[in-house]
Amino acid sequence: MSEQRLLTIPTFSIMLEHHTIMRDIIREMDEMSEPYVREATFISRLHRYIQGQNKDKQKQLRTAFSTDNLLAAHILVDKDEFGGESRLIFDRSVIGVFRLFDHSLFQDLTDVALKIQLGGIRLLLAKLQSNTLLFSDSDLDFKELIDELFHRLSELLNSIRLNLVKMQMINQELSEASELAAKSDNPQVFSVLQRESIEKISLLLSRHILPTRQFLDEKSRLKDGPNLFECLQSLRSQFEHHQDHQRSTAMLKYEVSFNSFHSQISKVSQSVDQFLARSKKRLKQFNAIETAFSDLVKELGATRHNLKRSQIDGQFARDNGAFLGLMQQGRPKVLRISSSEAYLNNVVSDIEARVADQGLLEKNRYVDLISSKDDSTERRLERAECIYNLVKQMKMTEYQDLTLALQRRLKSNLPEYHFIDLLEGLNFLMRSNEILDGHAVKVTNFRNRIVQGDTVYLYRKIRTERVTQ
């Protein structure tokens, strides 16, 4: 450190120019709740700051902030050694000036601090009430007492006002904190940040906001004596009693001011209260959903380990036990017989088609085939031709179930009818535009069964529809 000494004003102006150093130091002290700063901390903070400066500035800062210089300029009131540590104690008024620059440096009012202030005012009130004083400005004792009273009241008013500004900025800080938390991608970080902000804010509420609010509450009753408003009212009546109307009005103004602070701080405490309740609720919701969601992700993981399972298992739903059995239910089937014209027309046209078909068949009676041992290929070809002819002669109309219609036809007209013949017949039919005769083939999703010997075949119904041109 430099040996050069500076006067108080140049030292202080350098400190003001680089006020962030003091801001950080005061924050450090507030965080530790100590009225002093360790010299080691102070120097390390100073060094960090100095590194970013140019040579000239570095020299200037080293000079101004050297412990000896600060002591000489009365900015430090004391430097003591305690438990092997060197501690620096700044002048309170210096600290007070720097607090003015930054809302965040305003000291939180604690219950104790407020009680001490109130104690001082009570003491002064007791002296005024003791009738030992002459209520005259020419009396020096009285004058000193009055000056002290106004000093204390204005100091109290000011410290509450500054605190109020700080408290009113809490909501902004809270929203910034939760925004920061929301930006983090890791949900665990979010949860930790939320919990920390809840703890911080609960402490502020219980240690500072609520005591201040209670202190400013006109109706609060204190065990050890009158509350602030009772003191002010007594003071007012004392002044009035001695015809000192100016001072009596001043007391009334203080009452009004403190009262307005009470309503403002009540608003802050309400919104903080609500924030806390909301935050706690949200944190609980967050953790609960996160737990449930991680179970879901486990189920998802299970589908990735098992090739046979591509979908999340129903066990997941059973474990949670909500909405089980919820599904579309089958409605009762209605028997589709009616006496409507359309229905009867359908039946009649179906019968007509069958009769016409039978008529066609009668005209072209085919020759029965006789099997022999070595002509299997020929036989199959002949049989295929026979099926083809049967199919060709079929009367084409709008069938609801083409397979069934074809089966009826083949079964009664083909000896040793077999299922394979039906397939062959269908094959012919569906590939020949000539046979289809302007009908379109629709394979539906409705199913039907046919029986061949002991085997039951399941097939999709094929519909033919007349294409109108």
Next chain:
Amino acid sequence: MMTAFSQISMARSQQIYSTFVNGKVITKQAYDLYQQTFIESTLYTELYNNLDHFTQLYLHIGYNLNFNIEGEFFYISRSEAEEDADTNATKIQAILLIIARYWVDKGFDLDDLTTPVIGLGRSALEEIAEQTIYDDIRQALGIETWDKALNYLADRNFLYPCGDKHYVLSSAGMHFLNLHVEKYSQEQE
């Protein structure tokens, strides 16, 4: 005392039946898109006022009438276990959980999902669709698109549409999420 059939509104009973067989729940309040507000469901009131009657009615035709008091909703199920039903429940639960996870991840209050002026909006739906984990789950549920996923809930009255690409959770949907919050709170105590 059982209510006689003659005292039950037949039209409402029919509506209730057709809602149930379509696999939907009936909630106490349904969102009305035209009045822009939740309105009391007449079907729910009918069921609630004649609970014994409807319980018996559905037992007689082979169903259980399920009444959820906290969630304020009804639905029917068959007594025998059916695989389809579990698949449905899985889909509903999983989609609801995805919505809730997105919501709490944003630091929002779950109750806001049931508030029409807030609800689940277009940008939320887009952001959900963008996240891989949610998309993977949707696929593992066998649901092709996010539109289908939301319709799946809306078709069953777990969500009500309250605008273009804007949904609000029904009491039935919220019930499932509350269930998890309660379960978690109890585990913590």
